[in-house]
Amino acid sequence: MSKHSRSKTVWRMVLAVVSVLVIVALVAVAAVYRPTWIHADSPMTQRSSVSRTVSPRQLETYCPARMTIADTDAYGDSEYQASNGNIASSVRYTAFGAVFHSSVGFLGTDETTSALVLTKDDEGADDDVFIASGTVNDGSQLQNTRLLSASDGTGAASSMMSWATDGDLKGVSAASCVTPALKQSLMVSGTKTGITQQLVVANPSAKATSVNIKVWGSDKAGALALSTGSTLTVGAGKESILNLAAAASEQDALYVTVSSADTPVAAVVRTITMDGLTSKGSDYAVPNNVSAKTLAINGLSEGDDVNLYVYPSQQADVTVSWTDGTGTKNTNQQTLEANRVSVIDLGSVPKSATGLTISATEPVTAAAKVTNDGDGDQADFALVNASVPMNVSAIAVPDHATAQVSVTNTSDDDRTATLTSYNGDGDIVEQSDLTIRAGASTTIELADINDGDVAAVSLADPDQSMVWNIRVSQKDVSDAKLAGVSIIGATDLKEAREQVWSNQNMTIVR
Template identity: 30%
Template sequence: MTDPTVGRPRRTGRAARLLSGALVLGLTGGVVAIAVAAPPTEARPVPAATVDVAPTATTLVCPGPLQLPDDTLSGDSAFDRVPVAPVERVTAFDTVTSATASLTVLGADPVALTGGTGSVASPDAATVLRAEPVDGEPARVAGATSSVVTDGDLRGLSAASCARPSADVWLVGGSTELESTADLVVVNPGATPADVTVEVWGPSGAVDLANGGTFLVAPGAERVLSLPGVAAEQRRIAVRVTAAGGQVSAYLQDSLLDGFTPRGTDLVTAGTGPATTQVVPGISVVATEVDAADAGALRLLVPGDEDATASVRLLGPDGDVELPGAQELDLPAGEVTDVSLGGLAAGSYTAVVESTEAVVAGAMIAREGKAGELDEGPRLERAWAASATPGSGLVAVPAGAAGTLTLTAVPTGDEGAPAPSPTASATPTPEPTEGQRPDPEADAAPEGPTVTVTLRAYGAAGVVAEKDVEVPLGSTLPYAVKTLGTGVVGVEVVAPDDDAVDLSWALSAAVSHAIGPLISVLQPVTDAEAVTRAQVREGSRVGLD
């Protein structure tokens, strides 16, 4: 439910922000360290120390149900903008049947994962997945939310992985232009209020939000902010959500119409923070012209003050593919830029962005379907893919969807890395490149350097299948989850123990429909994101300024 107090000045929020800089909790020995008072002009940075952190309960936040349009605003009570009810479910699994994992819809009682799996049907709010440490190690669990709408304004598959809460969330995707909706949902799973600040960038730079961009989220609650109401008519956007006093999860519900014709609904989920190298997996495209409606796009933003020059390469089925016009991109600071993915051969790709300044990145893919009875043109389905941290991890398969893993072996450039070499392909690209592999339908094994990736499928009985897959270096390999067996709830991907290669991967989900497929891209919960070490520093000052 949208909170009408969003944007209202908060005395307690201001105090929380000011006091958060005054107190630092020392994690070693359970001692609380209090900063020493000093004049603001004498404040100096204090070196941070890295300490081990005892594992705590793993907490993941699963997106809640879709935000439905308010038909009372249209003035026509007979017109139903969502004529079919969304089919919504949260599914989860635990790699160890620890009997501690549970799903809790905000405001409801926990539902235990029985035999290592569990689900919640038709949740009326966000859901929290929690599990206690096992044998002194953080619990390894994963979950996913899926919403299927087959007709109306919100037609589409909106699916996302349950994500770790954070104090700094970047969402790259969405729009607030006319006939677009962009609902920002912020969830606070903690026990203390979170003081939230929202920043938005558009094609012309940072956007001044009409409500000031700050609000409080109560413990165990969620807040919804309609971005078109505070940052109107931005054709493309990127959003940053920061929190003080607690960690939050945030996502963006993006929907688009063309008159009365649905043009796709999906969730924009958190990607990695600003960095000079970004990797976006799970970009599955069909062959299109550059300016086609279903061409898809790569979205980039330099959030700092300095302009950047970036290069984009795509690692596809046949290896490294140049994206026309993207070898040397000028990225003005603060301006959101889209790069078309049109003109590519059909297949699965991973985008690698290298920039002279830190950037954030995401990608949109699309599928064109048939026109409905009242549509003026074909319907469109869209999905957003976020940048991801490489490495081993877990992903849950959305209920009722067919899943395909996209596995990419990204060379790191370290010395000793095997160099990809051209290989024969049953269906070569127009310009064969390094790291090619045979056509997936062919019987021939991949040639050239490969890395071994272990896939482990989980179901109601625990591990139901395990298989080693050879992924060509510098290429993207799609792998259908159904190959691992039936009743698969989630998959564990074990990356090769090789510093010369990063494994970047995602799960593409699809639901068949008569008018056209419904699609979504889910990012994994990687082991690299688990918090087992932290940096602490002594406060350099105390007081209010």
């Protein structure tokens, strides 16, 4: 090999060694240093993030099927067999405000059973109300509503009712229809002997989901270990049922949370009480997602017996007061343990009282069981959630129901709100201003308005001081001298808003 060739070979070796060293050095530097533009969460990226407030234009509302007993199997003598009796049902669907289309169909099907409105014409006003009626005898219904625009006063507020004058479900059961959510909380009455508590979880989506259930009881603080397990699978367009009386037996009350992993779900609890062969009532517990220091319950009447259920996440001092047309009258004061449901027996509702207020030093969730007696030892009860004032809200009055509006002013000053009543065609039949003294409550008989033809009511409360609901009964039940009572809470028509943030991420290839 010539001298020139050996020199070129040496230089190639030197360059190769240098190249290897440079590559190793670059790798080492990359391991400890990355430019700021690479990091998705870098200060530069954060400065370029954009936030936007969005509101849904598509609403879903789940209306549960009529009340039914858990076990209708025929066994033993016929006189001892459980029976739904002559159970009947009705449902009222309403859509308020800037609505383009609202339709109703069975859960899990694309079949439409009732259309509230197909297309809104150009002359339609934003305060239009669309109303339709039906039944839930053949299963749960799903109301789908498309909005022209999202604004306060626009949305769906629907409710259902079932009733019977014989069998094991004598009385009245009613509920507002439920908006699906990823998490819902419910306050449930006791699981003692003779009480059936069926948690019904509905999944209106096209994707199955797993639901986690947590329960707090009245015996001790902390979540209970459920004997039936704490996970429930709900198929697409299906319902799944958990027997809470079996899962957490011998409790005086329960606080239940239902959390879905993948899709929003709707939950209700069917509560049925029997004393041997004697019917002691039935009703629905619907989601109770309100936790506050000041709450109110309406729809009470002289002669009712009331048990109040209160759940605080922190120890709280609680004061409970009756309300009537003149103000409040303190009836009970207690210090309540955290993470435990406390049951307060308030006894009989005094003359003239129509509601309760609950004041606490820490936020609490509360509900009441309101019991009324009928002939032959029969009884019925209503499960009613404590609530807070809303700016604009509405309630659908189920078909075949007799209803009474009950309103409480929770503020420290006299306040005025506007109550509007609509007939079955969605026309306004009465609009009146309600002026209520501080801490006082009042009632309005819907039977006195438009000869009782009232299909829906709304309340506009600019000061957000009023809590209200309707107490419903049914003529066939009343004529049979049976107790029949249920209370339907108001649906908030406040515009739903969510804050969405978007950040630039240079690591994502377009």
